[in-house]
Amino acid sequence: METPRRVEHQMTDKGYVPVYTTTVIEQPWDTYTAVDHDTWATLFKRQREILVGRAAKEFVTNQERLHMTADAIPRFSDLNRVLKPATGWELIAVEGLLPELTFFEHLANRRFPVTWWIRKPEQLDYLAEPDMFHDLFGHVPLLLNPVFADYMQAYGAGGVKAAAIGPEALQNLTRLYWYTVEFGLIRTDEGLRIYGAGIVSSKGESIYSLESPAPNRIGFDLERVMQTRYRIDTYQKTYFVIDSYEELMEATRPDFTPIYARLHDAPSHAAGDVLATDTVWQRGSGEGWLNDGDV
């Protein structure tokens, strides 16, 4: 039986997007079908294989610490038994994307909303909205990293503040989330690695983000990132590279209020722009880029 999920649509700068009930629910673990568990297993094994030598090492080690395996869809309560004592974070089950302010408030209180349902077998490669595989496999491992755990909470608190300042501030902050939490790359002694959840949960983008000559790979710079538009329907044109989670935490520690004021009248950069002031690790060839559609 299909559970009706979508409750309403909300007009945003991305057009109409579905917004779900804000209620925190119990993960309906018993309702997962054999097909659901199989989808989890297929995605889990496939990504673990692709991510060897590509993802930051925390992904495998922390998935192991959380006892996340291909065998079955994890119970959030089992993950919480490891996560909560470690960094104070707790997973809560939700229907899907939450209204922005609700999402920020959860993060600010170290609650990470996880979509309870998993994609269908015909959606292994692409899905327009986050599902459980994206949330659990992509986001949860780094919540065990103490520095990243603090960053996520600070981001939530910053979001509550930005929402009170206005939509432009929120847009600046959303770009930061996009280019770090979702699509970030990190330099390690072994080479460039993925830490963004949007990449780690996608087979195609895991390879593309590191190996394709098409995208730019540019050193992380807070204000530069906050001014940069992004893609929601294609792979990114630009990936921003951090040196460490500590660097990210330090760069975002100052009060953003004066930054929002400064950026208010500054132009935004297109997703594929390379600036004279950028630290360029790779200038993308731009192959395959669409000319419109940056948001």
Ligand code: PHE
């Ligand atoms: N320091 C930011 C502020 O004052 C909050 C923040 C922290 C935002 C970490 C993003 C990430 O708004």
Ligand code: FE
């Ligand atoms: Fe996500």
